Amino acid sequence: MVRKIIHIDMDAFFASIEQRDFPELKGKPVVVGGSSERGVIAAASYEARKYGIHSAMPSRTALKRCPHLIFQRHRFDVYKEVSRQIMSVFYEYTDLVEPLSLDEAFLDVTENKKGMASATHIARDIKKRIKEETNLTASAGVSVNKFLAKIASDQRKPDGLFVIKPDEISDFVDQLPIKKFFGVGKKTAEKMYALDIHNGKDLQKFELSRLVHHFGKAGIYFYHVCRGEDDRPVHPHRERKSVGIENTFHKDLHDSQQIKHEIDTLQVGLLKRLARSEKSGKTLTLKVKFDNFEQMTRSKTVEYLIKNEKQLNELVQMLLREAPINRPVRLLGLSVSNFPDDRQVDAMQLKIDFKEL
Numbered sequence: 001m002v003r004k005i006i007h008i009d010m011d012a013f014f015a016s017i018e019q020r021d022f023p024e025l026k027g028k029p030v031v032v033g034g035s036s037e038r039g040v041i042a043a044a045s046y047e048a049r050k051y052g053i054h055s056a057m058p059s060r061t062a063l064k065r066c067p068h069l070i071f072q073r074h075r076f077d078v079y080k081e082v083s084r085q086i087m088s089v090f091y092e093y094t095d096l097v098e099p100l101s102l103d104e105a106f107l108d109v110t111e112n113k114k115g116m117a118s119a120t121h122i123a124r125d126i127k128k129r130i131k132e133e134t135n136l137t138a139s140a141g142v143s144v145n146k147f148l149a150k151i152a153s154d155q156r157k158p159d160g161l162f163v164i165k166p167d168e169i170s171d172f173v174d175q176l177p178i179k180k181f182f183g184v185g186k187k188t189a190e191k192m193y194a195l196d197i198h199n200g201k202d203l204q205k206f207e208l209s210r211l212v213h214h215f216g217k218a219g220i221y222f223y224h225v226c227r228g229e230d231d232r233p234v235h236p237h238r239e240r241k242s243v244g245i246e247n248t249f250h251k252d253l254h255d256s257q258q259i260k261h262e263i264d265t266l267q268v269g270l271l272k273r274l275a276r277s278e279k280s281g282k283t284l285t286l287k288v289k290f291d292n293f294e295q296m297t298r299s300k301t302v303e304y305l306i307k308n309e310k311q312l313n314e315l316v317q318m319l320l321r322e323a324p325i326n327r328p329v330r331l332l333g334l335s336v337s338n339f340p341d342d343r344q345v346d347a348m349q350l351k352i353d354f355k356e357l
Helices: 013-021 059-065 076-090 119-134 146-153 166-175 186-194 200-204 208-215 218-225 256-277 309-322
Strands: 005-010 030-033 041-044 070-072 097-101 104-108 138-143 161-163 242-253 283-290 295-301 329-337
Touching: 005 076, 005 119, 005 146, 013 030, 013 041, 013 076, 030 059, 041 059, 076 097, 076 104, 076 119, 104 146, 119 138, 119 161, 138 146, 146 161, 146 166, 166 200, 186 208, 208 218, 242 256, 242 283, 256 309, 256 329, 283 309, 295 309
Parallel strands: 030 070, 138 161
Antiparallel strands: 005 104, 005 138, 030 041, 097 104, 242 329, 283 295, 283 329
C-alpha cells in the first residue's frame, strides 16, 4: 500500500497571529521579538521577509534592513492555544500526528478516520478548517513519505498546497536544488557545491560509501532521499530527547567570575528541570555563544546517569577545561540528553538527589 503523508506548516505563525489580533498590523512588516540592541527575531511576517528579515536574525540587523519595522512582544500562551486548536483539527482525521513544533506537523492519512481516499482532499479540507477556526492560513505538502511531504509544503507558501505524486518523484527530486533538501544547511550546502553537487541528480552520482565518507551518517540519509526514498514512520508520540536551560545576557560577560557564577546558576536550574521532568541522561552538553554570535558546543558522555549536583559540576568543569572560554560571552546553556529506555530504569533512579529543589 502506498503511504499518504501530509505535512502542514502554518504561514509565519507567530507574526500572523499578531496581525490577526491587531488589524492595524495587517500588510505591514511585523516581527515578534525584542527591539533592544541585543534582541533577536523570533518570527517575521511575509511583509518583513521581503526585506530579507528572518527568524534568529539580530534585531539591530533587521532594523538596518527595514527602519520602519514593527516589533511585537511574544505572547506564547496565545500561540500555544492556537496550536492546540490546530492540532485538534488534525486528530479529527488521524491519530498518526507527529508535531514538529507549535506550527507544523506530519500526518499519516493512509488510513484515516473519515475514510477519505484522497490525501489531497484531506489536506485541502484541513486548510479550510484551520482558516475557519483560527482565521490563519497554512501550507500543505502531500506525498508518499515525510521527506517529500516536507519539501512539498514549502513550494507554494503562503496558503499553498503542493502534491508530489508517485510518478512525479524522480523528475522532481532530480531537479530539486540541493539547498532545498530538508537537512541541508548552509555549511553542508557549501560542502556539496565544492563537490559539484547542485541538485538531486548530481547527488545520485555519488555512491553510498562516498557520501558517508564526506558527510558521515547523514550520507546514508542523503543517498536515499535523493532517490525519493524515506521509510521513516510518522511517530504519534515524540519522546523528549533532552532537558536543557540557557540564558542570553543583557550585557556580554567578560569576567571569568561572572561566567562561573552564571554557569553555577544554570546548573541549579538544570537540576530543577531534570527533577520536574523525572529525566536523567548520560550526556552533558555545554553551549556558548560569543559576542560575535559565533557558537561553540562541547559534550561529554559518561557511563552513569547524571543525577546530582556533584556529578553535574564535575562534568561542567571537565568541559570548561577542554574548551576554556576566553572571549566575551553572549549566551550560556547546559543540557542533559542520552536518556535510557524507561523500561530499563526504575523510576526511583530518576529522582534527583538535590534536597533544595
